[in-house]
Amino acid sequence: MSTLEDIRQTFFQECEELLESLDDGLELLRDGLDEGQPVDSEAVNAVFRSVHSIKGGAAAFGLEQLVRFAHRFETTLDDLRALRLVLSFDILEVCLRAADQLAELVSAGREGRTLAEDAGAQTIAKLISLSGGGDVPPADGGEVEEGLNTYAPMPLNFDPSPMLECDADNKSLFKISFAAQPKLFINGHDPVHLFRELSELGDLSVESDLSRVPYLDNIRHDDCSLQWVLTLLTTEAEAALWDVFDFVVDLCTVEIQKIVQGGEPSIHIGECNATAISAENVSIVTEGPSVPLAAEVASYSNTQSSNAEHVAKAAPIAAKATVCVDLDHVDRLINVVGELVINQAVLTQCITAADIPMTAALSSSLDEFMSLAREIQEGVMSIRAQSVKPLFQRMARIAREAADLAGKNVRFETDGEATEVDKTVIERLVDPLTHIIRNAVDHGLETEEGRTAAGKTDSGTVTLRAAHRSGRVLIDVSDNGAGINRARVLKIAKDKGLVPADAVLPDSEIDKLLFLPGFSTAAEVTDLSGRGVGMDVVRSSIQKLGGRINITSEPGAGTVMSISLPLTLAVLDGMVVDVAGQTMVVPIATIVETIRPEAGDLHRLADGMTVVAVRGRFIPVVDLGHVFKFREATKTYSDLVYLLVESDHQQMWALAVDRIHDQRQVVIKGLEGNYGHVPGVAAATILGDGKVALIIDPEEAVQRTDADQPVPDHSQLKDC
Amino acid sequence: MQANVKTLPDDERELVTFRVGEQDFCIDIIYVREIRSWTPATVLPHAPDYVLGVINLRGAIVPIVDLARRLGLPKTMLGDRHVIVIAVVADQTVGFLVDAVSDIIGVAPSAIQPTPDVTAQTTRMFIRGVIALEDRMLRLIDISAVLPPLAEQAAS
Numbered sequence: 001m002s003t004l005e006d007i008r009q010t011f012f013q014e015c016e017e018l019l020e021s022l023d024d025g026l027e028l029l030r031d032g033l034d035e036g037q038p039v040d041s042e043a044v045n046a047v048f049r050s051v052h053s054i055k056g057g058a059a060a061f062g063l064e065q066l067v068r069f070a071h072r073f074e075t076t077l078d079d080l081r082a083l084r085l086v087l088s089f090d091i092l093e094v095c096l097r098a099a100d101q102l103a104e105l106v107s108a109g110r111e112g113r114t115l116a117e118d119a120g121a122q123t124i125a126k127l128i129s130l131s132g133g134g135d136v137p138p139a140d141g142g143e144v145e146e147g148l149n150t151y152a153p154m155p156l157n158f159d160p161s162p163m164l165e166c167d168a169d170n171k172s173l174f175k176i177s178f179a180a181q182p183k184l185f186i187n188g189h190d191p192v193h194l195f196r197e198l199s200e201l202g203d204l205s206v207e208s209d210l211s212r213v214p215y216l217d218n219i220r221h222d223d224c225s226l227q228w229v230l231t232l233l234t235t236e237a238e239a240a241l242w243d244v245f246d247f248v249v250d251l252c253t254v255e256i257q258k259i260v261q262g263g264e265p266s267i268h269i270g271e272c273n274a275t276a277i278s279a280e281n282v283s284i285v286t287e288g289p290s291v292p293l294a295a296e297v298a299s300y301s302n303t304q305s306s307n308a309e310h311v312a313k314a315a316p317i318a319a320k321a322t323v324c325v326d327l328d329h330v331d332r333l334i335n336v337v338g339e340l341v342i343n344q345a346v347l348t349q350c351i352t353a354a355d356i357p358m359t360a361a362l363s364s365s366l367d368e369f370m371s372l373a374r375e376i377q378e379g380v381m382s383i384r385a386q387s388v389k390p391l392f393q394r395m396a397r398i399a400r401e402a403a404d405l406a407g408k409n410v411r412f413e414t415d416g417e418a419t420e421v422d423k424t425v426i427e428r429l430v431d432p433l434t435h436i437i438r439n440a441v442d443h444g445l446e447t448e449e450g451r452t453a454a455g456k457t458d459s460g461t462v463t464l465r466a467a468h469r470s471g472r473v474l475i476d477v478s479d480n481g482a483g484i485n486r487a488r489v490l491k492i493a494k495d496k497g498l499v500p501a502d503a504v505l506p507d508s509e510i511d512k513l514l515f516l517p518g519f520s521t522a523a524e525v526t527d528l529s530g531r532g533v534g535m536d537v538v539r540s541s542i543q544k545l546g547g548r549i550n551i552t553s554e555p556g557a558g559t560v561m562s563i564s565l566p567l568t569l570a571v572l573d574g575m576v577v578d579v580a581g582q583t584m585v586v587p588i589a590t591i592v593e594t595i596r597p598e599a600g601d602l603h604r605l606a607d608g609m610t611v612v613a614v615r616g617r618f619i620p621v622v623d624l625g626h627v628f629k630f631r632e633a634t635k636t637y638s639d640l641v642y643l644l645v646e647s648d649h650q651q652m653w654a655l656a657v658d659r660i661h662d663q664r665q666v667v668i669k670g671l672e673g674n675y676g677h678v679p680g681v682a683a684a685t686i687l688g689d690g691k692v693a694l695i696i697d698p699e700e701a702v703q704r705t706d707a708d709q710p711v712p713d714h715s716q717l718k719d720c
Numbered sequence: 721m722q723a724n725v726k727t728l729p730d731d732e733r734e735l736v737t738f739r740v741g742e743q744d745f746c747i748d749i750i751y752v753r754e755i756r757s758w759t760p761a762t763v764l765p766h767a768p769d770y771v772l773g774v775i776n777l778r779g780a781i782v783p784i785v786d787l788a789r790r791l792g793l794p795k796t797m798l799g800d801r802h803v804i805v806i807a808v809v810a811d812q813t814v815g816f817l818v819d820a821v822s823d824i825i826g827v828a829p830s831a832i833q834p835t836p837d838v839t840a841q842t843t844r845m846f847i848r849g850v851i852a853l854e855d856r857m858l859r860l861i862d863i864s865a866v867l868p869p870l871a872e873q874a875a876s
Contacts, residue, residue: 339779582763628765671764674813675774675783675868679766684774684781692762692774692781 011057022050023393048077063109076131094126176230177255184251202234338667345688385420402441409459419466422568432538444479478560484553486510515539578659580625585695592644599638623656645698738818741793751807758802784815792842
């Protein structure tokens, strides 16, 4: 049972990849249309192949709904391939929706759900209207049933490949029938040598034809009853093939047939592909007859599996070799490697402590050890890294869905899809990005009339970009809409009492109001946004990932949301500080700046609160030593160092610490597993000396200042 | 190794015995992962007073419980001779500070007597039973009762 489940899992994993290449293909087609280029037949093929493979696999698992829809989609794609339909923006739009629906069905299948019967009915109707020829079978007719029983995904693995080959490399496919006469052997020739020579011309596969082999009692020792059928994929002309048989022409029967011509206009190649597929239909679905050429290819596919495999292997676009690894294994490795790095630091310290003379050899080995350890660490971390492409494609779906709901014409563009980010980061970006993109479509972009009035193109554009910058990942969502209506934002904030009624705020501060909890600008709650989850949730989920989010907007030109994230959740850039004798780590991402104020800059307020003046602003001081109950509230704040941090609500705080040691990358270790959550502490790490240091969560730490906490008995701790 | 070599009578249990605050205690050996010497722990803010802090156990962050304090005895005055018994209970790894580990003994379940009624409430909470060994009394600790509370603190 579990093996079937495994296969099922594999199928759905493959589906993910296929959906990805489906999206890729459609993207390519759209770019082609944009630039007014002729339709890229290979992209159409790739799209078709993806849908077809999903259909094949789905049939094997009895996912009828998926099969039916895929089949419908496939019919339209087949029409596109065969040039019965000419690709246009409208058709592409339908295909994109169909791809979304397909993705929806796949995920429904994965979770064992069935969608409502009318789900995607609109898309199906559109597809039918596109390919509404007589060859469209009824959606739930016997044909599909037959498809369910007989669909074997195998043929697809190979059939388009030789076509791609001939398209890409100007190669031709030849079929050679060869039968030796006894004289051939008498003259000292050997078919093996001939075949070897042929194989030097290109990709050769050989199939023995045993039809003439007699029963043992009739066998003649001097006759060769074996015959061969060879297929050769080559750039050479037919004459070159004849040259091989030059010396043996009289001693054998040779027939050379050109099956596919290379180097002809792509329209012809398209035909090749189309016929190849419909030929496959001949054998499976018993549709109408096709051109003989195609039948030929089809018969190859059925009788010569070795040939098929061979040609498939020669496919020009070699897939990247990958292995699927359980994430637990990777995480264990990351843990051990983190340990190795710490261990190396400990070792160095031990050597220094033991007063062992640092010879050149010793110090260079230590250095090498260190760099190797770092290299392993980086390598292991990169295993967890994944490209943001699937995320982006998912967002493209969200954008289309949002555009439909909002009744807007939206173009979604992406850039930097190859950017790699930690898997967990990617997973946790889905919700915030979904929200941001829905917002961009719903609030950011104007309606069509609004755009026309502003002298803009009908369709608005939302762009999702990713890039690596100085050890972090930057993700931008920008739209070319109207920009933030600052007057309105400020008015709403004042109406809701989020800012004082007489507040005068600079533009950037007004933009930041959007991140306040309980802020929603939508005059009416739409289906898309304004469900009570605001940008504040987006902001806090980004911050939980150790990231920051910023908003910039230009009236009339659009809005940009910029997210900056750490590459991984396994390590963090931290500032190592001393708090009442305890070594602690503050995430650098949260620190705005560090200051060492003059005594005159510190002011005591009546309620015991202290504030520090920074460039004319008074910022409340929080003594971390006091927050964590390491010491009583200090009377003298002047000899402390202050880390300015900004909380979720734009509130600045100055965290007082005794000393700043240095900045370094630390490996994040959870406390939850063996102990539980400690208020004000995000996690722990292990320092170079092997000791544990706590990583502070500044947001939570400052909130503890007025929380009434029972003071634990720490008197015995002074002993340790 | 020892458990593999020595053949125990069928129902006999192996217990690790140790001293805490002048008293003898023991726990079932299946919970004990290792015994190591005391290393200073990093203080955890807002922790109960019997939690000394956390240490680095080969990359894992492990909380250390002062067993004496946990059992209601005077807190341990730390010295070089103290050891930490690392125990694993249902995926939770915790270190217990004890004065010294004494022995590993095999005990038949019948030899474990119920905890005398007269004892203080803390004792009844944490002690599963007592075992008479020569002239000493071993208190069998209910390991899950002495763990620092995990669930209610894990806010998120």
